[in-house]
Amino acid sequence: MPSLKAIIFDLDGTLVDSARDLRDAVNVLLSEEELRQIDLDEVKSMIGDGAPKLVERAVSATGGDLSRLPTLVVRFLQIYEANASRHTEAYPGVVETLSGLRELRIPLAVVTNKPYAATIEILEALGLRAYFDVVVGGDTLPERKPHPAPIHAALKRLGVAPEAALMIGDNYHDVQAARAAGVRAFAVTYGYSHRPHAELGAERLIDTMSELLPIVVNDAAT
């Protein structure tokens, strides 16, 4: 990858496993609404398209009143933002990889559909904030992935052309957004993909983040 000038990471399901904190916050909301609780697998199938969509899916799956959605999303964010990093942890190999990429002086960005405030809280709590030159949240712009605008915004702030960048995500919307932005995309085979990894359309699949650094180093050497 000789021309690689920046790497853009998705957050949930790619850098961090945040499903337990999301489940717990959703369940506080659901119990306030006197709706049934959801389990970890259910919440994983609902993550990926931002907080409003997560709340909509959870309320709809548990038979709640969707006409109150805007209020419920505001309440969910209050609950979640106060507890976003209790159980959330970086996946294996993430810290070493980010540190190795920084040593190679490759600019790094996070482009996530998670709201910006919770994103920063998690990155700071896990000691990851300093690795990233740019962080774009799900509420930073009017558009979010799979729209290419958040990726374009990150690249503009990094001063890097799309063809010199690589996106890494766990979900279809990451690959779609990257494609629409003219950026290459890899996908991880863990995380919360809603469809089989082979069908994500990624140029390459990686089973753990530890695979990334050797790929970047080897490609740069060829």
Ligand SMILES: O=C(O)COP(=O)(O)O
């Ligand atoms: O908050 C979400 O639903 C997903 O966030 P992600 O874009 O980091 O996977």
Ligand SMILES: [Mg+2]
């Ligand atoms: Mg994700």
